[in-house]
Amino acid sequence: MRTIAWLLCTLGSISTVHANVEKTIFLGPSAIVLPNVRPGIDELDVDTLEPAELPILATQLSVKFPTESAPRGLDSWYLLRGLEEGRRYEVRICWPAFQPTDFWLDTFTITQVDTPELIASLAGYTDRARTSPSQKLRYTADGSSTAQSLLFLRVQAAASYYSTNKTLMQYPPLVDVDIILEPFILNVLPRSLGPAAIYITVVAVAAWFISGYTYRWIIAVSKEYEEKDHKE
Template identity: 65%
Template sequence: MRVIAALLCIVSQAWTVNANVEKTIFLGPSAVPLPDVRPSLDDLRLHSLSSLEPILSTQLSVQFPSSTGPHGLESWYLLSGLEEGRRYEVRICWPATSPTDFWLDTYSITEVFDTPHLISSLAEYSEQLPGSNSRDSLNKQKLTGDTQSILLLRVQAAASYYSTNRTLMDYPPPVDVDIILDPFLLNLLPCSLAPVAIYITAVAVAAWFVSGYTYRWLLSVVEESSAKAHAD
């Protein structure tokens, strides 16, 4: 147990030094038909995360909390190709050198389109995105005219530092982030943690046998020393 605790401590400390992490956990919803009519999800030009492309490296604009935006700026993404009933985790990782607070929320398409402030936020974000011709590659597979288990992800980002540099306070720089979609194995453990779990299990099993062997060897040495003392 001490070996396992030490390994977990080392892993957590190394992760803390390199980056900060915020996450949300959810279940894949029921698949819904996506009508091939305009405007459609494709017209939103959102970045999409799926099992085929689970990691998105990007920059997020941030602002300091205000009365109109207590959680900073909002960004929207698609989570597509989900499996109904499967547990997923979405993580956002960013450098510890960029103090930022993040909030992650997932919504069904119906929930967003039926909630005025959510659809307004989504439309405002979509209007700020460049046209599809100037983007790298967002949705290589068209979503409309299909039936999928899909969710919309809202990321809220607020700068959380103070500086005497007035320009930095007025115009906080974008934050480099990785947004990761991570499915669970048997709805118990994120897939990305499986190698760590296997490694810790292997080390724990090896430590069990090594400690047993070491104990028996030390016991035999003590008994041998005791026997020699009695013989003398």
């Protein structure tokens, strides 16, 4: 199922595949040095994506049906690391069409996350993941003073179907997803579209030369027939 999701996501980067791909585009934030205090950012036990090392995460997300208190279902949190300040990125989440789900993706800097609402959401996610939730967010540089450009990614997932099965409505199954972090080329084009852009450019240039050659050949042939007609 994850292979199907990945294929749909790859296609979604070329042409929109409705109900299978959701994405958000953002710029890499300014690099910051994380204070070496505990508990640290790595102790949150959230999955990490990096454009160079781990750009694709195949996982399963917990979902629930929308309620008044949670209109967007359940929150899941991830960490985006290894970003470049000012560079444009895209995060896509892809899932099979036979698992109808609504997704919302948002990115936050460290300072933006440090609010009661978002801290509670992050703590709730880590609690579901059987980790110890923090009452106060703190961060660690793992003994390193190197500045880092990083963001938190919040994925909200709500089941979007109806069933007469009461158990299914109360406990919807996990959704197979691929989460993909992709940088843009020159802040214009997603990297996955680079080969397609090169192919289209080569075809366009080749078509221009071939059309010019074909036009000259047609003109030459028509002139040749005109000369023959005059001689006759």
